[in-house]
Amino acid sequence: MKKNKTQIKVRYQETDQMGVVYHANYLIWFEIGRTAFIEDLGFQYHEMESAGIVSPVVDAHVYFKQPIRYGQNAYVETWIENYDGLRTTYGYEITNDLGNIAVTGTTKHVIVKKDSFRPVSLRRSFPDWHQAYTNALGED
């Protein structure tokens, strides 16, 4: 199964007064991992948007194992957990400098028309993405 691993340097702004990365920021790191994963497949998410299509999140599940602190590096690993031609579920694992798992999770996405938020089929509208996603999942 294809995976992408991207390094993230903790921003001071991302910490809270608990002295750790504020939990909502991990969804932003998932987004960074997802973008890098898509680029690894040879695509650019912003090109999809130029075609009038956006990809909102349907649901998100996040499991916080241990905190990440400022001064540490983090690594987000991203893969396709599930894909059916309409919905894509990405899986994520964030590790710290020591290789310990800090956060895991998934986000499920559809694609819709930007103006109406009406659903669109990835398979039919972006057949090359469809093929790459199918390959990345290991189903070809």
Place this chain on the structure above:
Amino acid sequence: MKKNKTQIKVRYQETDQMGVVYHANYLIWFEIGRTAFIEDLGFQYHEMESAGIVSPVVDAHVYFKQPIRYGQNAYVETWIENYDGLRTTYGYEITNDLGNIAVTGTTKHVIVKKDSFRPVSLRRSFPDWHQAYTNALGED
């Protein structure tokens, strides 16, 4: 079951170029609902922190039903979904101006010592919170 309903005015900063509230911000809105719920019970989260205790999130589940846009108002309703003396799971429902459900979700929390992140029992360390949480859940 006790519930708190808090109005949230969308901030321009919370939107993204999709023209809707960026999805990670709903976790921040959950935090606003949770804080208001706790205050409704007669407590202040920052007083817990003054006692050297913080309350990190263990997991979060978010379901995005429909987008919220700038210029709209949102309402976050919060309740205790589950509580066992150690872990508290809060439930959330965010609605828009028209009363339509936009986002639902849960977050599970423990309390830990701020310096060591060692777990602490809410029941033993904060018996008055424990009592209020038990009552709010409808188990007394």
Place this chain on the structure above:
Amino acid sequence: MKKNKTQIKVRYQETDQMGVVYHANYLIWFEIGRTAFIEDLGFQYHEMESAGIVSPVVDAHVYFKQPIRYGQNAYVETWIENYDGLRTTYGYEITNDLGNIAVTGTTKHVIVKKDSFRPVSLRRSFPDWHQAYTNALGED
């Protein structure tokens, strides 16, 4: 001179590991004050955007006098510092619970077409805003 005063409740997410509100967030609070000020004049910024016009910031100056902490309330006071028909400079003063000044600043704005970012005259395109801004500045 017309002024608007809006209460802001500090969000946990807005703190950083210094234990105070992260400095960039005050620009977001300025935006909240500015929006409330405009609504006090009888307008809605999002209606301007519906007409294909956006209002980017040209410059911002922020003076941090003392930190604001979680558990405190803040108040942002907003007024028009300068207005010439094209550019509007808003002034801001953020105070804490005790009435002490925490942050002051200004932001200067123009209005532009959303698609091209070409400048537009507020005076000519939105004469009712122009009149209200002129009045709010005390020049009529």
Place this chain on the structure above:
Amino acid sequence: MKKNKTQIKVRYQETDQMGVVYHANYLIWFEIGRTAFIEDLGFQYHEMESAGIVSPVVDAHVYFKQPIRYGQNAYVETWIENYDGLRTTYGYEITNDLGNIAVTGTTKHVIVKKDSFRPVSLRRSFPDWHQAYTNALGED
């Protein structure tokens, strides 16, 4: 004069519904540039914090020349604009992919004790930082 240039990849979360990077985020990018500049000098800001010292912002001035959009890369260049042993003013210039200037600005900082926010002299408390800052400014 010593300068550091750091690449920043625009995050989707950093955009707003104007379709560009939300203006307050440039202060976060300044922070990223500042951190990289300090590391170039051989120091780590988080080590200063481990010694019980934090470095709040005294004032910030930001000039927005042209917007940066998602899908573009940005570069933040950072240098010491002024330093007197107590206060450090950093200068910043953010450019886009084409080398055009998008944002410029300065932030002035002091260092204070984390628990009391009482000012501390960088020259006396961190003589090696003092020397490096003096050198970086070109005054040796």
